[in-house]
Amino acid sequence: MKLSFLLAPLLLAAPAALAQKAPAAENLVQYARPIIGTQKMGHTYPGATVPFGMVQLSPDTDTLLYAKDGKYNPDIYRYCAGYQYDDPTIVGFSHTHFSGTGHSDLGDFLVMPTTGPLQLNPGTAQKPESGFRSRFSHQNETAEPAYYKVKLDDHNIGVELTATTRVGMHQYTFPKSDQAHIILDLMAGIYNYEDKNTWTYVRVVNDSLITGYRQTNGWARTRTLYFAMAFSKPFKQYGYRNYSKKQVYRGFWGKFDQAHNFPEMAGEQLRAYFDFNTQEGEKIKVKLALSPVSQEGAVANMQAELPGWNFEQTKAQSQALWQQELSKVTIQSPKKDDKINFYTALYHTFLGPTVYQDADGQYRGIDQNNHKAEGFTNYTTFSLWDTYRALHPLFNLVQPQRNADMVQSMLAHYSQSPEHMLPVWSHHANENWCMIGYHSVSVIADAVLKGNATFDANKALDACVATARHDSYDGVGFYRQLGFVPEDKNSSSVSKTLEYAYDDWCIAQMAQKLGRQDIHQEFSQRAQNYKNVYDARIGFMRPRLADGSFRKEFDVLSTNNQGYIEGNSWNYSLYVPQDPKALIQLMGGSKRFTEHLDSLFTMHLPDKFFAETEDITRDGIIGNYVHGNEPAHHAAYLYNWTDQPWKTQQRVRMILPKMYRPTPDGLGGNDDCGQMSAWYIFSALGFYPVAPGSTEYALGSPAIHGATMTLESGKTFRITVKNQSDKNVYVKEARLNGQKLTRPFLQHQDIVKGGELVFTMGGKP
Template sequence: MRTSLFLPLLLLPYALPAQDPAQYVKPIIGTQKMGHTYPGATVPFGMVQLSPDTDTIPYEMNGKYNPDVYKYCAGYQYTDKTIVGFSHTHFSGTGHSDLGDFLIMPTTGPLQLNPGTADKPESGYRSRFSHEHETAEAGYYKVRLDDHNILAELTATNRVGLHRYTFPQADQAHIILDLVSGIYNYDKKNVWTFVRVENDTLITGYRQTSGWARTRTLYFAMVFSKPIKQYGHQNLDSSVYKGFYRKFDQTSNFPEMAGRRITAWFDFDTKAGEQLQIKFALSPVSTAGALRNLAAEAPGWDFEAAKRKSREDWNRELSKVTVKALSENDLINFYTALYHTYLSPTTYMDVDGAYRGLDQLNHQAEGFTNYTTFSLWDTYRALHPLFNILQPRRNADMVRSMLEHYNQSVHKMLPVWSHHANENWCMIGYHSVSVIADAIVKGNIRGYDAMQALEACANTARYKKYDGLEYYMELGYVPEDKNSSSVSKTLEYAYDDWCIAQVAKKLGRTDLYNEFIKRSQNYRHVYDASTGFMRPKLSNGSFRKEFDVLSTHGQGFIEGNAWNYSLYVPQYPAEMIEMMGGKKQFTQHLDSLFTMHLPDAFFAETEDITRDGIIGNYVHGNEPAHHAAYLYNWTGAPWKTQERVRMILEKMYKPASDGLGGNDDCGQMSAWYLFSTLGFYPVCPGSTAYALGSPAIRSASLQLENGKTFTVEAVDQSPQNVYVRKVELNGKPLQQRFISHSDVMGGGKLVFYMSRKPTR
C-alpha cells in the first residue's frame, strides 16, 4: 500500500460496508505541514501511541528558540526521508508538544548509540525509508528500514505497544532503547531515567522529565520474545560514575542503568527472516502497574491477533456512524476525521484504576476511566459536543477526570491544558467550564455530582490570580496595559461565565445565575463602536490608541486578530449583530472576512499561519472563528452559511498527507469537519441548539448509546448543490435554521433538500 496515494474523486454514491469502516481511515492524513498528526498505532483513546519519529529537534539553538521544532509536534513529518525510531507517546495535532517517550530502534551492523543526522543517517542508528514501503492503518503501522534491511511492524492495545521486527541474517542485531530522545528535546528535559534488567527477556524502568509538563514520570515494562545475548548502555551524564559505582563496569551487562541521559542496547543473533517481537507496557504509577497492564492486555505473542483486536476496537467505535457519500474520497475524509477525534483525550490509569494525580500522589479511579490530554481551548468548541452525541459515557468520565483534577489542585481550579498529571496553563480562558456545562445542560450527568461540578466552575472563574481575572472581576474587562491578549481573555471569560449561568439556571442556583449572567455581558466593554471592532482597553477606561485590525501580534488577541475575535460572542449572537450595526452591516463584515486579501506582513509575523490554512482573513487552523460561517443564520442569509461551509470543507480537508489546513488540535479540526459534513454545528456549547448548515454526504446514520438512531439525509446531493431548499425533521418542515440536542438524541430523521441555487 502506498500511503501517499489516494483514490480519485468519483461522483457515484458510496455506501460504507458495515463491517469494516476502518478500511477508510488513512492516518497519514495531516502528517505534512501544519496538521501535526502521527501515523502510528493506537486504539481509541489509548494510553499508548506507538509511532515513528522522523527527527528530534533541539528546542533551542545558540540560546534562542528554534522555530523548526514547530514542525515536529507529533514527531513525524511526511516529507522527511529518515526515521529515528518508534516512541510510545504522542500528541495528535497540537501546536506545542512533549512526550516521545521510550524510543526503540532496531539496527544491524556496528553498534551506534546516537541518532545521527538526517543528511547523514549512516552517522547514527537512524535509517532511510520510503513511503513506497510504508503502511499506516487504524491500529497498525509498517515500514521498511532501508539502511538496516529490517521490516518494522507496530500495533497496540490501550496500554501496551507491540513491535514486530523482521531481521536479515545478522550476528550484530541490536535493539536500541533511547531514553534521552524526546519530542522537542528540551535541554535537560530528562530529570532521571532508570532501567533494570530483570532477566534475559524482561526489562523495567521509568523516565522522569521536566518539559512542557514540569513534573512527569512514566514507568514501563518491556519483554523480548527471545533471550538477550548481551546488553549495555551509554550514559551521557558522566557524574553518575563517581563514588560507589566506580567499582563496577556499568556499561556492559550490569543489570541497573541510572542517569539523566541513558541510551541502552540489547544484542541478538538473528537468522534471515527471523521475527523479534517486543511488548512494551506503560504505567503512570509503577513498574508493577506496567507489568499488570502487560499481563492483562498482551499475555501472549500473537501479533496478528493483537492487530485484529486493535482493528476491531476501531471498527466498533467508527461504526457508530454509517455514511453514504458521493465518493470514496469523502468516506476517507469522514472516517479519518472520526478516527482523529477518537485519539484524545487519552486513558491515564492502569487496568486496576490506579493513576498519578495532579498532586503527584497515586489515586484510584473508582467507577470511571481517568483521562488526560485536555487541549480545552480547542476541544470545547466541537470535540466534546460531538462526544455528548457519540461518546456520552466517555465524555461523562472526562468531566469526572476534570473534577478530580480540581480536587487535587492547590489552586482549586479546573484544568486549562493538562496532561500526565500536570497543568500546562497553555492558552487562555477556563474552558473546562464549557465542557462541563455542555454535558450538564444536555443531561449527560453520570458518575459525578452536578452541583459540585457547578461549584468547581464558579470557584475556577473567581480565582483572581489566574491570567487577568482580578482585573476582569473588578473592571468588567482585562486591561491590555496590565495583562496581554486582553480582548481575547475578556471575550472568552464572558462566554465561560455564560456557561456557568446556564448550569446554575438548570440546577436552580439563582444566586450563581445572577452573578455569572451579569459577567457574561462583559464582552460589551471591549467593543469600540467608532471602529466597529473589539479593541484593547486600558486600565484607565480608554481604548488603546495604537490599533491594527489585521495584526495578530500585540493587539490584545491570541491566535487571531480583531476581525476574527470581533465575531466571538457565541452566547449572544443576535445581540452582537445588533451591537455591530445590524444584520446588513454585520453580513458585510462576515463577507469581508472570507473575501479580503491579506498583506504579506500578516504571514510574516507569525510562524504557525501559512497561506494554506487561510480563506481571505478566515484562519481555519486557528479556532476562534470556527463558528463564523454559521453566523449568517442569525442575519437572515442562511444560504451564505451553506456556501461558506461547503467551501471550507472543500479547501481545508483533503485525503492527502497535507490534507488538513491547520493543526488538528487533539481532534477539534476533525470534529468541525464531522459536524459540518453532517449538516449542523454547535455554535455555542453550553446551549442545546445546533445551527444548520449544508451537509456534504448523501446520508448518515448515528447509532446512539441510548439505542436510538438519528439519520441525516441530503436529497439531490451533489458537489454543485450546496444550498438547502428546505429542511424536514421527522417529516415536518423546519421553520428555523436550528435543531436541538433532544431532536438528535431522541432519534428520528433530518432531511435536507439540496439545490444549486440559494433560497433567499
C-alpha cells in the same frame, strides 16, 4: 442455569454495546488514514493506537532540540508529533504522541531495531549511516488505525507496530545477522532540550524483561512515565551509555563494569541496547507497556492487556475496536474520498483525550500523588481551548459516557490541583497552562445541559465557579473588578475578556438548570462583559486599558500585541457565540454584520499580518478567515442569525474541501487534538454547535449523501440528503421527522430521541 437469568438484566442494560458488536456491513477502518495530516501543519502522527489509547506508538523522523545555544529553534515546531512526511529517515518508534498540537512534549521510550556495528547515536538525516537512524520510503509504508508498517532500508529490517490501550507491540523482521540490536533511547523525546530529562532508570529484570521510568521537565513540568518492556526472544547481551554531562558521584559503583550486562541503569541521559543473533526473516517482537504510576503498574498492564505474543491477533482486535467506534457514524457517499475524509476525521476525534490510568484504576494526580479512579476512567491531555468548541460537543452525541468520564477526570484534577482550578491545558498529571480561558466550564456545562451529567453536577458547578473566581489567574481579578481584562495589565486582553464572558455564560446556563439562582445571576451578568471591549466607533472589539480608555494604537488585522491570541480583531470580534443576536445588534445590525462576515472570507490578508498569526500558514487561511486556528471556527455559522443563512451553507461547503483533503498534507492547520476534525464531522453532517452549553445546533450544509448516528442509548439519528452534489450546496428544505424546519437550527433532544433529518439540496440559495 441461573447464570442466564443473572445476565439478562445486564444485557438489557447495554443494548448499545450489543449493537456495536453486531458485524458492520462495511469495513470502515479502511477509510481512516493516519497518514493524513502528517505533512506540513497537521501535526498528526501516523503510528498505531486504539481509540483514546494511552499508547501512541509511532515513528519519529527527527529529534530536534527545542533550543540551541539558549535560543528557541523554530524548526522544532514541525516535530510536534515527531513525524514529518517529507523527511527521508526514521530515528525510531516512540510510545507517546500528541495528535495535532501546536506545542509539544512526550516521545517517550524510543525503540529502534538495527543491524551491523552497534551505533548508539541517532545520526543525522543528511547522513543516516552516521547513526542508528535509517532511510525509509513511503512505498514501503502502511499506516492504518492500530497498525503501522515500514521497511528500514539501512538495516534491512521490516517493522510492524500495533497497540492496545496501554501496550505498544513491535514486530521486527530481521535479516540474518549476528549483530542485531534493539536500542532503547531514553534521551529521545519530542520538544526535547538538553536537560529536559530530570532522571531515567532501567532495571533488567531478566533476559527478556526490563522496567524503568523517565522523568522530564518540559511542557509538563514534573512528569514521570513508567514502562515495562518485554522481548519475545532473550537478548544475548546488553548494555548502555550515559551521555549526561552532569557531575555524578561514582564511588564504589566503580567495582562494576556498569556499561555491559549490568542490570541497573540510572542517569539523566541514557541509551541502552540489547543484542541478538537472528536468522533470515526471523521475527523478534517487543511489547512496551506504559504506566503513569509505577513499573509494577506497567508490568500489570502488560499482563492484563497483552499477555501473549500474537501480533496479528492483537492488530485484528485493536482494529476491531476502531471499527466499533467508527461505526457510531456511518455515512453514504458515492465518492471514496468523502469516506476517507470523514472516517479519518472521526479517527482523529477519537484519538484523545487519552486514558491515563493503570488497568487497576490507579493514576498519578496533578498533586503528584497516586489516586485510584473510582467509578470512572481517568483521562488526560485536555487541549481545552481547542476542544471545547466541537470535540466535546461531538462526544456528547457519540461518546457521552467517555465524555462524562472526561469531566470526572477534570473534576479530579480540580480537587487535586494545587491552584484549586479546573484544567486549562493539562497532560500527564501536569497543567501546562497553555492558551487562555477556563473552558473546562464549557465542557462541563455542555454535558450538564445536554443531559449527560452522570457526575455530580452541583459539585462540578462549584468547581466551575471557583475556577472563574480565581483572581490571580490571567487577569481574572481585573476582569471581575473592571468587567474586562485591561491590556496594560495583562496581554491578549480582548481574547481573554471575550472567552471569559462566553465561559461565564456557560456557568450561568448550568446554574440555571441546577436552580442555583445566585450563581446564575452573577455569571449572566459576567457573560455580558464582551460588550465592554467593543468599540462602537470603529465597529470592532478593541483592547482597553485599566483607566477605561480604548488603547490608541490598534490594528484590526494584526495579531501582534493587539490584545489577541491566534486571531486578529476581524476574527475575534465575532466571538460572542453565546448570543450572536446581541452581537449583531452591537455591531450595527444584520446588514453591517453580514458585510463584516463577508469581508472576513473574501478580503486579502496582506502577508505581513498572516506571518504574525501563530500556528498557521497560508494553507489554513481563506481571505482573512483563519480556519487553521480556532477562534473563528463558529464564524461561518453566524449567517444563520442574519437574514442570509444561505451564506453559512455556501461558506461551509467552500471551507470543507479546502481544509480537509485525503492527502498527507490534507489538513489546513494543526488538528489540535481533534478539534479541526470535529469541525469537519459536524459540518459534513450539516450542523454545528456554535455555543457549547446551549442545546442548539446551527444548520449548515451537509457534505455527505446520508448518515446514521448510532447513539449509546441504541437509538439512531438518520440524516438523508437529497439531490446532493458539489454544486448543490444550498439547503432548499430541511425536514425533521417529516416536519419542515422553519429556522436553521436543530435541538440536541431532536437528535438523542432518535429520528430523521432530511435535507433537500439545490444549486441556488
